[in-house]
Amino acid sequence: MKGYVYYSEKESVRNKAFIDDLTNESRKLGIELNLLVEDEQPDSDADFILFRDRNSERAALYDAAGFRLFNRAEVNRIANDKLRTFELATLLGVPVVPTRKIRSIDEINTYPCVLKTVDGHGGNEVFLCTSALDAASFFNDFHDRKLIVQPFIESGARDVRVFMIGKEVIGAVKRTGNGSFKSNYTLGGSVEKYILSSWQEKDAMTIAKAIKSDYVGIDFLLLPDGRWMLNEIEDPVGARSFYDTCDVAIAGKLIGYIKEKISGE
Known part of the structure; x- marks a missing residue:
């Protein structure tokens, strides 16, 4: 082979x-x-x-x-378009951060809000806006890109990345931001192994089954009341946080x- x-x-x-x-x-x-x-x-x-x-x-x-x-x-097309990800999760009945396309700051109803490029990754094109001035700065920086707006969801800068191979949950990590509302490990956040509940596994498996993915990461914001909300699907997903916290040989599992x-x- x-x-x-x-x-x-x-x-x-x-x-x-x-x-x-x-x-x-x-x-x-x-x-x-x-x-x-x-x-x-x-x-x-x-x-x-x-x-x-x-x-x-x-x-x-x-x-x-x-x-x-x-x-x-x-899979690549859906995962790298945050608006399509939102639409998919809504159809599947999976809790998801409300997301809509935006063309100007006049369409922002309330602050704080989160502005993102529709196809950004790694947290580098995500901005927490507390005023119209903040939003104008983001629009100026990314005027040639497709943009989305989301409400600011208080999560304590914590999220969970679930690693899926086919329909199987391989493991999960909890990421916590370091002085930022972003939890990305590559931006200096901390990580720890996370044990999913049965309902959390079901949400992740529902998404992987629907898109017929082979290897993805699915990111959920952790809410203070114990619920979670889908934030993004990562393809390709980086495995650095997984290697640092879990004892599963993910490369071997994937090739197998x-x-x-x-x-x-």
Whole structure:
């Protein structure tokens, strides 16, 4: 069996340790796994492509060419569009942060609110606005992007990222922000292992089943009253926080899942 793991050039350097893990685990299962970067083309006889980029158009090209993608292009498209994520969760009956598209600050009814680019990730294009002046600054910085607005939800800068492989919950981590309302680990937040309740597992599994994902992270805000609300779906999902808190070899689980899926098709 032969496959590829696709990254942008920049992310291939940043994720070298994970790529090495994937390669080693593939070798154990008799799989030849090669790195595919930017405009490099896979061999036509490849059994699969593990797609680790936020480029649904490129993923769609591989889909159309007949390659088996993990995740497929439609998962990438939904996960990297926060408005589509909100619409999906609403249809599924999963609690979700209210989200709407916005074109001008005149459409903001109350402050504080949270403004985001529709396709941003890592918390870098998210801004808490307490006034029209704050909002105007955000609009100025991202005037050429699609934007959404959400109410500010008090969560104590805490959220939970659930890691899913297929329909199985592999584990979860609780992230807490450090001096910010953002909880992202890469922005300096702290992480700890989190044990999901049965109803929380059900919410995560409902989403993964609906989008037919192979490997995603699903982020929920933790509310003070014990409830939670879906915030984002991450594809590709980074596993640094998982490696630091959980004892599951996620690269091995993922490669084993891919082999099982390919062998059964």
